[in-house]
Structure formats: structure tokens, C-alpha cells
Amino acid sequence: MKEDQPMTRLPSREEEEIDEALSDIFKASESGESRYEVLKKKLDESISPGTLDTLTQLGWTVIRNGTAVLTAEGEKRARNVIRCLRLSERLFADVFGLDSEKAEKAACQLEHVLSPEAADSICTLLGHPSECPHMKTIPQGACCSKKEMTLNSVVMPLTRAESGSKVRVVYLELKKSPEVYRLLSLGIVPGKELRILQRFPSFLLEAGESQLALDEEICSHIFVRTAQA
Known part of the structure; x- marks a missing residue:
């Protein structure tokens, strides 16, 4: 990493308020509620009066058809x-x-200080997750298009686990693959320990006293970490 690309930064209070306002507008667009009057009232109350108009003056937003x-x-x-x-x-x-x-509260302390390089490092460490714990989409970074993995990656798709290894389920990409929901009824939930018995032609998993055969596509949406011996 270059010296002029710090992993963290210390933004001013004004920068934090801009970040907060822009992220609120981004989340509003995700939920389909970007009406000017609604957002103006929200930002006036949560940040300061006139925030949305200030963002428009600074070139961060535009108002189109009341949105x-x-x-x-x-x-x-x-x-x-x-x-x-x-x-x-x-x-x-x-x-x-x-x-x-608690995770959300702690994360709010980091969102303003992490650089894109730091975010990419965390993303790689976690195996490039596509959803947060609240099932909201995580915007991709440069590292995601390459699907970079390192030996130090803590979390990985089940498809990267070796045959014979024992892993613990961390999370399931439920939103990205609705078919994964059926795994919940089979007891494949966060915290569950699995042993990979075989990888081909399909994945054969040992879960407690049961064995389960899954195709590679579904396994790619199960994220795990190595189980402690």
C-alpha cells in the first residue's frame, strides 16, 4: 500500500454529516422512497435544517420531479x-x-474513517460478502470483481473448503439465493458445524448425525470459517 493511501482517515464533523446525509439518500433510493419533502424533513431532523438543499448546492444531489x-x-x-x-x-x-x-453500533464508528483500501481488505478477509447481517446489499469494490482470496481470509464460501475439513457456518446469502432458505429447515444455520465428506459430483456434508447432498450453486451461498478442533 502506498504511503499516501492511509487505511483510515479522520474526517471533519462537516464531512461526517455529508456522509451521513448521502448514505440516508442512498438507503432511501434502495427502499423506493426518495421524495424531496420526505427526505428534506428526515435530514432536517437527523442532521441539521437545510441539509438537503446544501447537498444540492454542493453538487452531491439534484432534484428531479420532486425526487x-x-x-x-x-x-x-x-x-x-x-x-x-x-x-x-x-x-x-x-x-x-x-x-x-451491537455490531451495527460498532460499525457506525468505522463507516466514516475507513479508506477504500481498508474496506477492500475487510471484504477479502470476509470472503466478499454480498449482504450485511440485515440482508441489505453490500456495494461491490474493486476486490470483488477479482474475487481475491488470501490465506488469511477468515470467512469463505463453502465451495472453497477442502474435502475432509470441518467448518462452522457463519451466514447464508438468503437474499441472493432464495433456494438457500430450505437449508434453514434442515438445520443449516449460523453456528452449525459441518464436515465436508466429498466435493464431487456434488457436495456431501455431515451435519451432526445426518448427511446432506447439495449442489455447488447452493454451497456457494453458504459462508463458513474453519471450525476449531
Whole structure:
């Protein structure tokens, strides 16, 4: 990493407020509620009066047909903040074992200070998750298109686990693959220990006293970490 690309930064209070406002607009667009009046009231109350108009003056947003829309630069900045937040939530939940509420609170302390390089490092460590613990999409980074993995990756898709290895389920990509929901009824839930008996022609897993055969596609949406002996 170059010296001029710090892993963290210390933003000013004004920068934090801009980040917060842009991420709120980004999340509003995800839920389909980007009406100007609704967002204006929300940002006036949560940040400061006139926040949305200030963002428009600064070129981060535009108002079209009564709707607040992020500009290209505004969306880029918002996506980075959201990416840092949701990756941090996964980090605190999956690696440090915090519950959803505590993970979200801790992640809020990191979203403003992580650089894109730091976010990519966390993303690689976690095996490039596509969803946060609340099943919200994590915007992809440069590392995701390459699907980079390192020997130090803590979390990985089940498809990368070796035959004979013992792993523990960390999370399931439920939103990305609805078929994975049926695994819940089979007891394949976070915390469950699995042993990979075979990988081909399909994955054969040992889960407690049961054995389960799954195709590679479904296994690619099961994220695990090595189980401690």
C-alpha cells in the first residue's frame, strides 16, 4: 500500500454529516422512497435544517420531479460509506461474534474513517460478502470483481473448503439465493458445524448425525470459517 493511501482517515464533523446525509439518500433510493419533502424533513431532523438543499448546492444531489437523486459523484461517495458500514457490520458480527444491534453500533464508528483500501481488505478477509447481517446489499469494490482470496481470509464460501475439513457456518446469502432458505429447515444455520465428506459430483456434508447432498450453486451461498478442533 502506498504511503499516501492511509487505511483510515479522520474526517471533519462537516464531512461526517455529508456522509451521513448521502448514505440516508442512498438507503432511501434502495427502499423506493426518495421524495424531496420526505427526505428534506428526515435530514432536517437527523442532521441539521437545510441539509438537503446544501447537498444540492454542493453538487452531491439534484432534484428531479420532486425526487432527490444522487449525482454520479454523490452516489460514488454514498456507495463507499454504505460499503464500509455494511462490511463493518459483517466484521463485528462474523469475526467478533457481536449480536446484530451491537455490531451495527460498532460499525457506525468505522463507516466514516475507513479508506477504500481498508474496506477492500475487510471484504477479502470476509470472503466478499454480498449482504450485511440485515440482508441489505453490500456495494461491490474493486476486490470483488477479482474475487481475491488470501490465506488469511477468515470467512469463505463453502465451495472453497477442502474435502475432509470441518467448518462452522457463519451466514447464508438468503437474499441472493432464495433456494438457500430450505437449508434453514434442515438445520443449516449460523453456528452449525459441518464436515465436508466429498466435493464431487456434488457436495456431501455431515451435519451432526445426518448427511446432506447439495449442489455447488447452493454451497456457494453458504459462508463458513474453519471450525476449531
